[in-house]
Amino acid sequence: MNKRLLIFAIIIEALLILSCERITPRVPADDQILDGPVDGLSSAEKRRFLAGDAAFNDEIFTSETGLGSVFVATSCGSCHAGDGKGTLFTTLTRFGQTDGSGNKFLHLGGPQLQNRAIPGYSPESIPAGATFSRFTPPANTGLGLIELVADADILAMADPSDTDKDGISGVPNYGHLPSFVSPLPNAAPQNGKYIHRFGKKAAAYSLLHQTVNAYSQDIGISSSFAPFDVYSGLEIDPEISNLTINNVVFYLQTLKAPIQRDQGDPQVKQGKQTFIDLGCESCHKQDLKTGPSRVSALSNKTFHPYTDLLLHDMGSGLNDGYTEGSAKTSEWRTPPLWGLGLSPNSQGGQYFLMHDGRARSIEQAIEMHGGEADGSKGRFKKLAQSEQADLIKFLKSL
Numbered sequence: 001m002n003k004r005l006l007i008f009a010i011i012i013e014a015l016l017i018l019s020c021e022r023i024t025p026r027v028p029a030d031d032q033i034l035d036g037p038v039d040g041l042s043s044a045e046k047r048r049f050l051a052g053d054a055a056f057n058d059e060i061f062t063s064e065t066g067l068g069s070v071f072v073a074t075s076c077g078s079c080h081a082g083d084g085k086g087t088l089f090t091t092l093t094r095f096g097q098t099d100g101s102g103n104k105f106l107h108l109g110g111p112q113l114q115n116r117a118i119p120g121y122s123p124e125s126i127p128a129g130a131t132f133s134r135f136t137p138p139a140n141t142g143l144g145l146i147e148l149v150a151d152a153d154i155l156a157m158a159d160p161s162d163t164d165k166d167g168i169s170g171v172p173n174y175g176h177l178p179s180f181v182s183p184l185p186n187a188a189p190q191n192g193k194y195i196h197r198f199g200k201k202a203a204a205y206s207l208l209h210q211t212v213n214a215y216s217q218d219i220g221i222s223s224s225f226a227p228f229d230v231y232s233g234l235e236i237d238p239e240i241s242n243l244t245i246n247n248v249v250f251y252l253q254t255l256k257a258p259i260q261r262d263q264g265d266p267q268v269k270q271g272k273q274t275f276i277d278l279g280c281e282s283c284h285k286q287d288l289k290t291g292p293s294r295v296s297a298l299s300n301k302t303f304h305p306y307t308d309l310l311l312h313d314m315g316s317g318l319n320d321g322y323t324e325g326s327a328k329t330s331e332w333r334t335p336p337l338w339g340l341g342l343s344p345n346s347q348g349g350q351y352f353l354m355h356d357g358r359a360r361s362i363e364q365a366i367e368m369h370g371g372e373a374d375g376s377k378g379r380f381k382k383l384a385q386s387e388q389a390d391l392i393k394f395l396k397s398l
Contacts, residue, residue, distance in 0.1 A: 030256075030259055031258075031259035031260070031261045032261075032342070033082065033342070033345075034082055034083045034084050034139055034140070034141045034255075034256075034258055034339055034342055034345075034346075035082055035083045035141075035255070036255070036256050037049045037254050037255065037256060038144070038254050038255070038256045038257070038297045038298065039256070039297060040296065040297035041254060041295070041297050045250075045254065045295065045297075048247060048250050048251075049250065049251055049254050051247045051251075052247035052248045052249070052250050052251025052252070053251050055076075055244050055247055055248050055251070056076040056077055056080075056248050056251055056252075057075075057076070057077035058075075058077070059075060059076075060074050060075045060078075061074050061075065061219055061221060062074070063118040063119070065239070066220070066221050066222070066239030066240065067118060067219060067220060067221070068114075068116075068117060068118040068121065068220040068230075068231070069117060069118055069120075069121040069220060069229070069230075069231040069232075070114035070116065070117045070118075070121055070122075070123060070124055070220060070230060070231050071114050071116050071117070071118075071218065071219050071220040071230075072092060072112070072113075072114055072115060072116060072217070072218045072219070073090065073218050073219055074219065075219070076214065076218075076219075076248070078090065079137040079218070080137055080139070080140050080346070081346040082345060082346050083139060083140040083141055083255060083346075084139045084140075084339070084342060084343060084345055084346025084347070085136060085137065085138060085139050085343045085346055085347055085352065086136050086137030086138075086346070086347075086352075086357075087136070087346075087347050087348060087352055087357065088136070088352055088357050090136070090137050091134045091135065091136045091137070091356060091357055092112060092113070092134065092135045092136075092137070092218070093112070093113040093115065093126070093132055093133070093134050093135075094110075094111050094112055094113070094132060094133055094134075094135060094322060094324070095110055095111065095112075095113060095126050095127070095130040095131065095132035095133075095322060096108070096110030096111055096127075096130045096131075096132075096322075097110070097111065097131075097322060097323050097324060098131055098321060098322065098323065098329060099323065099328075099329075100323070100325070100326045100327075100328075104130075105127055105130050108127040108130075109124045109127070110127075110130070111217075111324070112217040112218075113125075113126060113132070114217075114220065114230065114231075121231065131320070131321035131322045131329075132320070132321075132322050133320035133321075133322035133355070133356065134320075134355075134356040134357075135199075135200045135355055135356065136352055136354075136355065136356055136357040138200075138335065139258075139339045139343070139346075140252055140255055141255045141256060141257060141258050141338075141339055142255065142256070142257035142258065142303065142305060142336070142338060142339075143198070143207055143252050143253065143255065144207070144252065144253030144254055144255065144293075144295070144298050145257060145288075145290055145298060145301060145303045145305070146197060146198070146288075146305060146307075146309065146336070147184070147197070147198075147206060147207055147253065148184075148186070148290035148291050148293055148298055148299075149186070149197070149288050149289070149290060149291075149309065150186035150188075150291050151172075151186050151187055151188035151194075151195045152186070152188055153288065153289070154172055154195055154197070154308070154309050154310065155172065155188060155195075157170060157285060157308040157309075157310060158170045158171055158172060158308075158310055166279070166282060166375075167372055167374070167375050168279075168282040168283060168312070168372050169312065169313070169372060170283065170308055170310035170311065170312055170334075170372075171310060171311050171331075172195040172196075172202070172309075172310060172311070173195070173196045173197075173201060173202035173203065173311050173324075173325045173326055173327050173333065174190055174191075174193035174194065174195060174196070174325065174326050175193055175194065175196050175203065175205065175325040175326065176192065176193055176194075177194055177205055177209075178209060178212075178225075178226075180208070180212065180225040180226070181205055181206055181208055181209050184206060185291065185292070186291050193326075196325060197309045197333070198210045199324070199333070200332060200333060200335075200355045201311065201323060201324040201325065201327040201331065201332060201333055202309065202310075202311060202325070202327065202333040203324035203325045203327075207249050207252045207253055208225075208245075208246075208249050210252075211245060211248050211249050211252065212225040212226050212245065213226070215240060215245070216228070216230055217230065221239050221240050222236050222237070222238055222239045222240075223238050223239070223240050223242070223245055224238045224242055225242075225245065253295065253298070254295060254297070254298070257303050257304075257305070257338060258338040258339035258342065258398065260304070260338075260397055260398055261341065261397050262393075262397045263397065265393070265397070267389070267390050267393050267394075268390075268393055268394045268397045269394075270387075270390045270394075271390035271391045271392070271393050271394025271395070271397075272394045274383070274387055274390055274391045274394070275391055275394055275395070277379075278376045278379045278380055278383075278391075279375060279376045279379065280376050281306075282376070283307075283308055283310070283312055283334045283372070283373070284306040284307060284308070284334060284337055285305075285306065285307060285308045285334075286304050286306055287302055287303075287304055288302070288303060288304075288305060288307075288309075289301065289302045289303070290303070304338060305336040305337070305338050306336055306337035306338055306398065307333075307334045307335060307336040307337070308334050309333065309334065310333065310334060311327050311328075311331040311332065311333055312331060312332065312333075312334060312371065312372045312373070313328065313330050313331050313371040313372050314330055314331070314332050314369060314370055314371045314372065314373060315330060315369075315370020315371030315372075315373075315374065316330065316370065316371075317368060317370045318330060318332065318354070318355070318368065318370060318371075320356075330371060332355055335355075337395065337398050338398050339398065340362070340395055340396065340398045341395065341396035341397055341398055351365075353365040354368055362392050362395055362396070363388070363392065366380055367380075367381070
């Protein structure tokens with residue numbers, strides 16, 4: 001009897017183990033996700049990363065905790081699921097600036113449309129006469145590396161007069177710093193303005209600048225850095241602590257860079273060579289490097305974002321009549337291509353590419369390139385179908 005009970009217990013235990021294996025999701029490989037810290041953080045830095053992670057992804061604001069009065073989203077993570085790209089449903093609308101002289105509609109709610117409101121308030125609408133553009137939230141990964149690229153390296157990639165006659169110019173977006181932002185050690189100011197590098201038009205200088213703006217403009221949360229009610233414009237008490245803001249900034253700074261997949265695949269290798277041959281790397285620079293950082297895991301690293309962080313004229317088809325900083329209305333910052341192949345993970349299993357998600361595939365995104373990218377686009381369209389397939393497979397491996 002005891003032997004039979006023992007055998008029965010072993011069978012039950014085995015069945016339970018098999019059942020758990022079936023219902024417990026497997027941990028995805030690092031190259032299949034965008035979330036996660038850079039390698040080499042200290043124990044204290046890992047704790048700070050987790051605190052920022054919780055604030056970014058878990059904290060959902062309500063009217064009782066400061067939401068609004070008008071807003072776009074109720075949390076940071078709702079626009080950046082899994083730290084990936086947003087969708088048409090999370091796309092933001094900016095309005096009110098047509099040239100480098102500044103935004104003429106700040107007194108009417110510019111630069112960002114808050115299309116939602118708490119009870120008792122009305123959502124904003126775009127004022128008559130204001131041009132506007134829609135910006136799909138970008139992926140967050142590797143931003144700390146981008147922040148640490150020296151201005152001198154960005155300027156070395158610029159060619160405002162197209163002196164090499166390759167049809168590619170590339171210029172930085174210069175802007176003034178808000179009072180709460182200090183220049184980075186790598187800064188090379190020009191006439192009191194600094195090179196900005198974050199956002200669709202490179203309108204934000206640093207991750208602190210970007211984060212403070214996002215809490216204020218996206219969620220309607222005031223901080224000591226921007227102690228204003230987004231609805232009335234009046235100064236109010238901070239609704240979020242400096243510690244939380246700084247933890248979120250640290251989280252964004254120390255998110256790992258996307259890991260390329262299938263690097264040894266012959267088709268991926270051929271696609272990369274095609275990418276270079278087409279001239280795509282004239283803007284989508286493969287290799288950048290960081291300068292020194294107080295976070296040793298970020299210090300003096302070579303990384304592969306496929307961007308030059310510069311503005312390029314993308315032609316009339318992508319001219320929305322709206323701009324930020326010193327960028328022209330048809331100029332857009334070269335978006336990093338790393339993580340491109342994982343974009344559908346946060347976009348409902350499909351692609352929403354270009355600045356506003358108008359392209360539904362990588363092929364469509366390429367074909368929408370104009371202006372400085374006309375030459376590369378033309379060469380792409382002349383490729384054999386197999387060569388185009390190699391290129392797309394390479395881009396999806398990033």
